[in-house]
Amino acid sequence: MFLCDIGNTSYHFLKDEIDYKEDVNSFNPSEIKEKIYYICVNKKIKHILKNLENWIDLSQKIDMSKYYKTMGIDRIVASMAVTNGVIVDAGSAITVDVVKNGEFLGGFIYPGKRAMSKTYKDISPALDYEFNFDIDLNVLPKNSIDAISYGFLKTLQNEVLSYEMPIILTGGDAKEFKKIFVDAKVDENLIFSSMKNISTLFGK
Amino acid sequence: MFLCDIGNTSYHFLKDEIDYKEDVNSFNPSEIKEKIYYICVNKKIKHILKNLENWIDLSQKIDMSKYYKTMGIDRIVASMAVTNGVIVDAGSAITVDVVKNGEFLGGFIYPGKRAMSKTYKDISPALDYEFNFDIDLNVLPKNSIDAISYGFLKTLQNEVLSYEMPIILTGGDAKEFKKIFVDAKVDENLIFSSMKNISTLFGK
Numbered sequence: 534m535f536l537c538d539i540g541n542t543s544y545h546f547l548k549d550e551i552d553y554k555e556d557v558n559s560f561n562p563s564e565i566k567e568k569i570y571y572i573c574v575n576k577k578i579k580h581i582l583k584n585l586e587n588w589i590d591l592s593q594k595i596d597m598s599k600y601y602k603t604m605g606i607d608r609i610v611a612s613m614a615v616t617n618g619v620i621v622d623a624g625s626a627i628t629v630d631v632v633k634n635g636e637f638l639g640g641f642i643y644p645g646k647r648a649m650s651k652t653y654k655d656i657s658p659a660l661d662y663e664f665n666f667d668i669d670l671n672v673l674p675k676n677s678i679d680a681i682s683y684g685f686l687k688t689l690q691n692e693v694l695s696y697e698m699p700i701i702l703t704g705g706d707a708k709e710f711k712k713i714f715v716d717a718k719v720d721e722n723l724i725f726s727s728m729k730n731i732s733t734l735f736g737k
Numbered sequence: 738m739f740l741c742d743i744g745n746t747s748y749h750f751l752k753d754e755i756d757y758k759e760d761v762n763s764f765n766p767s768e769i770k771e772k773i774y775y776i777c778v779n780k781k782i783k784h785i786l787k788n789l790e791n792w793i794d795l796s797q798k799i800d801m802s803k804y805y806k807t808m809g810i811d812r813i814v815a816s817m818a819v820t821n822g823v824i825v826d827a828g829s830a831i832t833v834d835v836v837k838n839g840e841f842l843g844g845f846i847y848p849g850k851r852a853m854s855k856t857y858k859d860i861s862p863a864l865d866y867e868f869n870f871d872i873d874l875n876v877l878p879k880n881s882i883d884a885i886s887y888g889f890l891k892t893l894q895n896e897v898l899s900y901e902m903p904i905i906l907t908g909g910d911a912k913e914f915k916k917i918f919v920d921a922k923v924d925e926n927l928i929f930s931s932m933k934n935i936s937t938l939f940g941k
Binding site: 657 | 745842852853896899
Protein backbone atom coordinates (compact mmCIF):
# COMPACT_ATOMS: atom_id res chain seq x y z
CA MET A 534 0.00 0.00 0.00
CA PHE A 535 1.43 3.32 -1.13
CA LEU A 536 -0.16 6.49 0.29
CA CYS A 537 0.47 10.20 -0.06
CA ASP A 538 -0.95 13.16 1.90
CA ILE A 539 -0.11 16.37 0.02
CA GLY A 540 -0.12 19.63 1.96
CA ASN A 541 0.86 23.19 1.21
CA THR A 542 4.57 22.59 1.66
CA SER A 543 5.25 18.86 1.18
CA TYR A 544 4.27 15.45 -0.16
CA HIS A 545 4.02 13.11 2.82
CA PHE A 546 4.42 9.49 1.72
CA LEU A 547 3.77 6.23 3.52
CA LYS A 548 5.17 3.08 1.93
CA ASP A 549 5.47 -0.25 3.76
CA GLU A 550 4.97 1.52 7.13
CA ILE A 551 7.82 3.94 6.46
CA ASP A 552 6.96 7.61 5.98
CA TYR A 553 9.01 10.31 4.27
CA LYS A 554 8.50 13.77 2.82
CA GLU A 555 9.29 15.54 -0.43
CA ASP A 556 9.12 19.27 -1.12
CA VAL A 557 6.14 20.38 -3.23
CA ASN A 558 8.36 22.72 -5.22
CA SER A 559 11.00 20.19 -6.27
CA PHE A 560 9.41 16.73 -6.34
CA ASN A 561 8.10 15.36 -9.66
CA PRO A 562 5.11 13.05 -9.01
CA SER A 563 5.41 11.33 -12.40
CA GLU A 564 8.55 9.65 -11.04
CA ILE A 565 6.22 7.27 -9.22
CA LYS A 566 4.97 4.48 -11.49
CA GLU A 567 3.13 2.31 -8.93
CA LYS A 568 -0.49 2.67 -7.88
CA ILE A 569 -0.65 5.31 -5.13
CA TYR A 570 -3.65 6.61 -3.17
CA TYR A 571 -3.56 10.30 -2.31
CA ILE A 572 -5.32 13.28 -0.82
CA CYS A 573 -4.25 16.82 -1.74
CA VAL A 574 -5.04 20.34 -0.46
CA ASN A 575 -2.62 21.95 -2.89
CA LYS A 576 -4.53 23.27 -5.91
CA LYS A 577 -1.59 23.39 -8.29
CA ILE A 578 -0.51 19.83 -7.57
CA LYS A 579 -4.08 18.53 -7.65
CA HIS A 580 -4.18 19.73 -11.23
CA ILE A 581 -0.98 17.88 -12.16
CA LEU A 582 -2.08 14.63 -10.49
CA LYS A 583 -5.34 14.52 -12.44
CA ASN A 584 -3.33 13.58 -15.50
CA LEU A 585 -1.40 10.75 -13.81
CA GLU A 586 -3.38 7.50 -14.01
CA ASN A 587 -1.59 5.66 -11.20
CA TRP A 588 -2.33 8.47 -8.71
CA ILE A 589 -5.79 7.70 -7.27
CA ASP A 590 -7.67 10.48 -5.55
CA LEU A 591 -9.29 9.11 -2.35
CA SER A 592 -11.66 12.07 -2.16
CA GLN A 593 -13.79 10.45 -4.86
CA LYS A 594 -15.10 7.97 -2.30
CA ILE A 595 -15.87 10.44 0.49
CA ASP A 596 -19.36 11.73 1.33
CA MET A 597 -18.57 15.47 1.34
CA SER A 598 -22.11 16.46 2.40
CA LYS A 599 -21.15 15.89 6.08
CA TYR A 600 -18.45 18.60 5.83
CA TYR A 601 -18.26 22.00 4.15
CA LYS A 602 -17.34 22.88 0.62
CA THR A 603 -13.97 24.58 1.07
CA MET A 604 -12.83 22.35 3.96
CA GLY A 605 -9.38 20.84 3.42
CA ILE A 606 -9.51 17.14 2.49
CA ASP A 607 -6.86 16.40 5.14
CA ARG A 608 -9.19 17.72 7.84
CA ILE A 609 -12.07 15.66 6.44
CA VAL A 610 -10.01 12.47 6.33
CA ALA A 611 -8.74 13.03 9.89
CA SER A 612 -12.30 13.69 11.12
CA MET A 613 -13.48 10.41 9.54
CA ALA A 614 -11.06 8.52 11.80
CA VAL A 615 -12.54 9.84 15.05
CA THR A 616 -15.94 9.21 16.70
CA ASN A 617 -15.63 11.53 19.70
CA GLY A 618 -12.85 14.02 20.11
CA VAL A 619 -10.96 17.14 19.13
CA ILE A 620 -8.39 16.63 16.40
CA VAL A 621 -5.47 19.06 16.57
CA ASP A 622 -3.38 18.75 13.41
CA ALA A 623 -0.24 20.82 13.98
CA GLY A 624 1.55 21.51 10.71
CA SER A 625 2.12 24.65 8.64
CA ALA A 626 -1.38 25.52 9.85
CA ILE A 627 -2.98 24.13 13.01
CA THR A 628 -6.45 22.83 12.28
CA VAL A 629 -8.77 22.04 15.16
CA ASP A 630 -11.83 19.92 14.39
CA VAL A 631 -14.52 18.61 16.69
CA VAL A 632 -16.35 15.32 16.10
CA LYS A 633 -19.17 14.13 18.38
CA ASN A 634 -20.89 10.76 17.93
CA GLY A 635 -19.34 10.55 14.49
CA GLU A 636 -20.74 13.93 13.45
CA PHE A 637 -18.45 16.79 12.40
CA LEU A 638 -19.46 19.81 14.53
CA GLY A 639 -17.08 22.34 12.96
CA GLY A 640 -13.55 23.54 13.42
CA PHE A 641 -11.10 26.36 13.07
CA ILE A 642 -7.70 27.18 11.61
CA TYR A 643 -4.81 28.69 13.57
CA PRO A 644 -1.32 29.48 12.26
CA GLY A 645 1.38 26.86 12.72
CA LYS A 646 4.51 27.43 14.76
CA ARG A 647 6.79 28.56 11.91
CA ALA A 648 4.17 30.86 10.36
CA MET A 649 3.37 32.47 13.72
CA SER A 650 7.03 32.95 14.59
CA LYS A 651 7.54 34.80 11.30
CA THR A 652 4.47 36.93 12.04
CA TYR A 653 5.91 38.21 15.32
CA LYS A 654 9.30 38.82 13.74
CA ASP A 655 7.69 40.81 10.91
CA ILE A 656 5.75 42.97 13.39
CA SER A 657 8.96 43.92 15.16
CA PRO A 658 12.57 42.66 15.23
CA ALA A 659 12.20 42.92 19.02
CA LEU A 660 9.81 39.92 18.83
CA ASP A 661 12.13 37.64 16.87
CA TYR A 662 12.27 34.66 19.24
CA GLU A 663 11.65 30.90 19.10
CA PHE A 664 8.55 29.94 21.10
CA ASN A 665 9.02 28.57 24.59
CA PHE A 666 6.90 25.39 24.77
CA ASP A 667 8.01 24.83 28.37
CA ILE A 668 6.32 28.03 29.52
CA ASP A 669 4.02 27.90 32.57
CA LEU A 670 0.71 28.94 30.99
CA ASN A 671 -0.89 29.50 34.41
CA VAL A 672 1.12 32.66 35.02
CA LEU A 673 0.94 35.94 33.07
CA PRO A 674 4.29 36.56 31.35
CA LYS A 675 6.80 39.19 32.39
CA ASN A 676 9.36 38.82 29.60
CA SER A 677 9.26 39.07 25.81
CA ILE A 678 9.82 35.40 24.88
CA ASP A 679 7.04 34.30 27.18
CA ALA A 680 4.79 37.21 26.11
CA ILE A 681 4.71 35.91 22.52
CA SER A 682 4.77 32.21 23.53
CA TYR A 683 1.75 32.79 25.77
CA GLY A 684 0.02 34.79 23.02
CA PHE A 685 0.49 31.90 20.61
CA LEU A 686 -0.02 28.91 22.93
CA LYS A 687 -2.30 29.87 25.83
CA THR A 688 -5.04 31.23 23.59
CA LEU A 689 -5.05 27.98 21.59
CA GLN A 690 -4.85 25.78 24.67
CA ASN A 691 -7.73 27.62 26.34
CA GLU A 692 -10.01 27.14 23.37
CA VAL A 693 -9.19 23.47 22.77
CA LEU A 694 -9.56 22.51 26.46
CA SER A 695 -12.91 24.32 26.63
CA TYR A 696 -14.56 21.52 24.59
CA GLU A 697 -13.86 19.05 27.42
CA MET A 698 -13.37 16.18 24.96
CA PRO A 699 -10.52 13.73 24.27
CA ILE A 700 -7.76 15.42 22.26
CA ILE A 701 -5.97 13.67 19.39
CA LEU A 702 -2.74 15.33 18.29
CA THR A 703 -1.35 14.76 14.83
CA GLY A 704 0.83 16.53 12.25
CA GLY A 705 4.54 17.27 12.08
CA ASP A 706 4.60 19.32 15.28
CA ALA A 707 2.38 16.96 17.32
CA LYS A 708 5.10 16.00 19.80
CA GLU A 709 5.92 19.62 20.60
CA PHE A 710 2.27 20.51 21.19
CA LYS A 711 1.93 17.54 23.54
CA LYS A 712 3.71 19.84 26.01
CA ILE A 713 0.69 22.13 26.20
CA PHE A 714 -1.92 19.37 25.71
CA VAL A 715 -0.54 16.95 28.28
CA ASP A 716 -3.57 14.64 28.26
CA ALA A 717 -3.75 14.41 24.47
CA LYS A 718 -3.16 11.19 22.56
CA VAL A 719 -0.44 11.66 19.92
CA ASP A 720 -1.29 9.81 16.69
CA GLU A 721 1.06 10.87 13.96
CA ASN A 722 -0.47 8.35 11.57
CA LEU A 723 -4.09 9.39 12.05
CA ILE A 724 -4.49 10.57 8.46
CA PHE A 725 -2.68 7.57 6.95
CA SER A 726 -4.81 5.10 8.97
CA SER A 727 -7.93 6.86 7.78
CA MET A 728 -6.62 6.89 4.18
CA LYS A 729 -6.01 3.12 4.36
CA ASN A 730 -9.62 2.60 5.45
CA ILE A 731 -10.93 4.72 2.60
CA SER A 732 -8.73 2.98 0.03
CA THR A 733 -10.50 -0.31 0.75
CA LEU A 734 -13.59 1.19 -0.93
CA PHE A 735 -11.78 1.02 -4.27
CA GLY A 736 -11.51 -2.78 -4.35
CA LYS A 737 -8.45 -4.46 -5.79
CA MET B 738 0.97 70.31 24.58
CA PHE B 739 2.52 68.34 21.72
CA LEU B 740 2.78 64.54 22.14
CA CYS B 741 4.01 61.68 20.00
CA ASP B 742 3.65 57.90 20.46
CA ILE B 743 6.01 56.15 18.05
CA GLY B 744 5.29 52.56 17.11
CA ASN B 745 6.71 50.08 14.65
CA THR B 746 4.88 51.54 11.67
CA SER B 747 3.94 55.16 12.48
CA TYR B 748 4.44 58.34 14.47
CA HIS B 749 1.13 59.06 16.22
CA PHE B 750 0.88 62.76 17.11
CA LEU B 751 -1.51 64.64 19.37
CA LYS B 752 -1.52 68.42 19.07
CA ASP B 753 -4.26 70.66 20.52
CA GLU B 754 -6.55 67.60 20.91
CA ILE B 755 -6.17 66.63 17.24
CA ASP B 756 -4.34 63.42 16.43
CA TYR B 757 -2.67 62.40 13.19
CA LYS B 758 -0.17 59.85 11.95
CA GLU B 759 3.02 59.89 9.89
CA ASP B 760 4.81 56.91 8.39
CA VAL B 761 8.03 55.91 10.18
CA ASN B 762 9.78 55.38 6.86
CA SER B 763 9.06 58.78 5.33
CA PHE B 764 8.61 61.32 8.14
CA ASN B 765 11.57 63.45 9.21
CA PRO B 766 11.30 64.28 12.95
CA SER B 767 13.68 67.25 12.70
CA GLU B 768 10.89 69.09 10.84
CA ILE B 769 9.34 69.66 14.25
CA LYS B 770 10.90 72.63 16.04
CA GLU B 771 8.60 72.91 19.08
CA LYS B 772 8.97 71.07 22.36
CA ILE B 773 7.40 67.64 21.98
CA TYR B 774 7.07 64.80 24.51
CA TYR B 775 7.40 61.31 23.10
CA ILE B 776 7.57 57.59 23.77
CA CYS B 777 9.11 55.25 21.22
CA VAL B 778 9.31 51.46 20.74
CA ASN B 779 11.13 51.79 17.45
CA LYS B 780 14.87 51.29 18.01
CA LYS B 781 16.04 53.06 14.86
CA ILE B 782 13.96 56.15 15.51
CA LYS B 783 14.83 56.23 19.20
CA HIS B 784 18.42 56.62 18.10
CA ILE B 785 17.60 59.56 15.80
CA LEU B 786 15.50 61.36 18.43
CA LYS B 787 18.30 61.25 21.01
CA ASN B 788 20.06 63.93 19.00
CA LEU B 789 17.04 66.27 18.75
CA GLU B 790 16.89 68.56 21.80
CA ASN B 791 13.21 69.53 21.50
CA TRP B 792 12.13 65.85 21.49
CA ILE B 793 11.74 64.90 25.17
CA ASP B 794 11.70 61.22 26.09
CA LEU B 795 8.99 60.61 28.71
CA SER B 796 10.50 57.27 29.66
CA GLN B 797 13.13 59.14 31.72
CA LYS B 798 10.51 59.82 34.40
CA ILE B 799 9.05 56.33 34.64
CA ASP B 800 9.86 53.84 37.41
CA MET B 801 10.72 50.85 35.20
CA SER B 802 11.26 48.50 38.14
CA LYS B 803 7.50 47.77 38.23
CA TYR B 804 7.64 46.35 34.70
CA TYR B 805 10.11 44.17 32.80
CA LYS B 806 13.22 45.10 30.93
CA THR B 807 12.21 44.48 27.31
CA MET B 808 8.56 45.56 27.77
CA GLY B 809 7.43 48.13 25.20
CA ILE B 810 7.19 51.64 26.63
CA ASP B 811 3.70 52.03 25.09
CA ARG B 812 2.48 49.08 27.17
CA ILE B 813 4.08 50.55 30.30
CA VAL B 814 2.52 53.97 29.73
CA ALA B 815 -0.91 52.43 29.07
CA SER B 816 -0.62 50.28 32.21
CA MET B 817 0.18 53.39 34.28
CA ALA B 818 -3.22 54.84 33.35
CA VAL B 819 -5.22 51.93 34.78
CA THR B 820 -5.72 50.77 38.38
CA ASN B 821 -7.81 47.65 37.77
CA GLY B 822 -8.36 46.18 34.36
CA VAL B 823 -7.17 44.46 31.22
CA ILE B 824 -5.76 46.78 28.58
CA VAL B 825 -6.14 45.51 25.02
CA ASP B 826 -4.11 47.69 22.66
CA ALA B 827 -5.04 46.63 19.13
CA GLY B 828 -2.53 47.91 16.61
CA SER B 829 0.08 46.20 14.42
CA ALA B 830 0.44 43.91 17.43
CA ILE B 831 -2.25 43.33 20.04
CA THR B 832 -0.84 43.70 23.53
CA VAL B 833 -2.88 42.50 26.48
CA ASP B 834 -1.81 43.73 29.92
CA VAL B 835 -3.35 43.11 33.31
CA VAL B 836 -3.22 45.64 36.16
CA LYS B 837 -4.65 44.88 39.62
CA ASN B 838 -4.71 47.46 42.43
CA GLY B 839 -2.23 49.50 40.45
CA GLU B 840 0.21 46.60 40.12
CA PHE B 841 1.24 45.24 36.71
CA LEU B 842 0.60 41.46 36.80
CA GLY B 843 1.97 40.63 33.34
CA GLY B 844 0.73 40.48 29.80
CA PHE B 845 1.09 38.91 26.39
CA ILE B 846 1.48 39.84 22.75
CA TYR B 847 -0.77 38.62 19.93
CA PRO B 848 -0.53 39.52 16.24
CA GLY B 849 -2.65 42.43 14.99
CA LYS B 850 -5.34 42.05 12.37
CA ARG B 851 -3.24 42.91 9.31
CA ALA B 852 -0.27 40.78 10.41
CA MET B 853 -2.51 37.79 11.13
CA SER B 854 -4.37 38.12 7.86
CA LYS B 855 -1.05 38.02 6.00
CA THR B 856 -0.03 34.95 8.02
CA TYR B 857 -3.06 32.94 6.87
CA LYS B 858 -2.60 34.10 3.28
CA ASP B 859 1.08 33.05 3.34
CA ILE B 860 0.17 29.59 4.69
CA SER B 861 -2.21 29.03 1.78
CA PRO B 862 -3.83 31.16 -0.91
CA ALA B 863 -7.04 29.30 0.05
CA LEU B 864 -6.96 31.23 3.37
CA ASP B 865 -6.70 34.70 1.83
CA TYR B 866 -9.77 36.35 3.41
CA GLU B 867 -10.57 39.45 5.45
CA PHE B 868 -11.59 38.52 9.00
CA ASN B 869 -15.29 38.42 9.82
CA PHE B 870 -15.70 40.46 13.05
CA ASP B 871 -19.45 39.83 12.99
CA ILE B 872 -18.94 36.08 13.43
CA ASP B 873 -20.93 34.25 16.13
CA LEU B 874 -18.11 33.01 18.36
CA ASN B 875 -20.44 30.66 20.23
CA VAL B 876 -20.71 28.27 17.27
CA LEU B 877 -17.91 26.19 15.73
CA PRO B 878 -17.30 27.37 12.14
CA LYS B 879 -18.27 25.44 9.02
CA ASN B 880 -16.77 27.66 6.35
CA SER B 881 -13.26 28.94 5.59
CA ILE B 882 -13.75 32.66 6.39
CA ASP B 883 -15.19 31.83 9.78
CA ALA B 884 -12.60 29.09 10.38
CA ILE B 885 -9.77 31.65 10.28
CA SER B 886 -11.81 34.44 11.94
CA TYR B 887 -12.62 32.11 14.84
CA GLY B 888 -8.98 31.00 15.00
CA PHE B 889 -7.86 34.60 15.29
CA LEU B 890 -10.66 36.08 17.42
CA LYS B 891 -12.19 33.39 19.64
CA THR B 892 -8.87 32.28 21.08
CA LEU B 893 -8.05 35.89 22.02
CA GLN B 894 -11.54 36.60 23.36
CA ASN B 895 -11.50 33.47 25.50
CA GLU B 896 -8.24 34.39 27.15
CA VAL B 897 -9.09 38.06 27.78
CA LEU B 898 -12.54 37.28 29.23
CA SER B 899 -11.04 34.63 31.52
CA TYR B 900 -9.51 37.37 33.74
CA GLU B 901 -13.02 38.57 34.67
CA MET B 902 -11.85 42.18 34.90
CA PRO B 903 -12.94 45.43 33.20
CA ILE B 904 -11.56 45.64 29.65
CA ILE B 905 -10.13 48.85 28.21
CA LEU B 906 -9.71 48.84 24.44
CA THR B 907 -7.27 51.18 22.74
CA GLY B 908 -5.15 51.36 19.57
CA GLY B 909 -6.04 51.91 15.93
CA ASP B 910 -8.30 48.85 15.68
CA ALA B 911 -10.09 49.38 19.01
CA LYS B 912 -13.50 50.03 17.46
CA GLU B 913 -13.40 46.83 15.42
CA PHE B 914 -12.42 44.72 18.43
CA LYS B 915 -15.32 46.22 20.39
CA LYS B 916 -17.43 43.77 18.36
CA ILE B 917 -15.88 40.82 20.17
CA PHE B 918 -15.41 42.60 23.52
CA VAL B 919 -18.88 44.07 23.76
CA ASP B 920 -18.57 45.16 27.41
CA ALA B 921 -15.19 46.83 26.92
CA LYS B 922 -14.66 50.56 27.32
CA VAL B 923 -13.07 52.05 24.20
CA ASP B 924 -10.47 54.70 25.06
CA GLU B 925 -8.49 55.58 21.97
CA ASN B 926 -6.60 58.27 23.89
CA LEU B 927 -5.51 56.08 26.81
CA ILE B 928 -1.82 56.41 25.97
CA PHE B 929 -1.98 60.14 25.28
CA SER B 930 -3.83 60.82 28.57
CA SER B 931 -1.17 58.87 30.41
CA MET B 932 1.60 60.69 28.52
CA LYS B 933 0.07 64.04 29.53
CA ASN B 934 0.16 62.95 33.19
CA ILE B 935 3.78 61.89 32.95
CA SER B 936 4.80 65.11 31.17
CA THR B 937 3.76 67.14 34.24
CA LEU B 938 6.74 65.58 36.05
CA PHE B 939 9.06 67.65 33.85
CA GLY B 940 7.88 71.05 35.14
CA LYS B 941 7.57 73.98 32.73
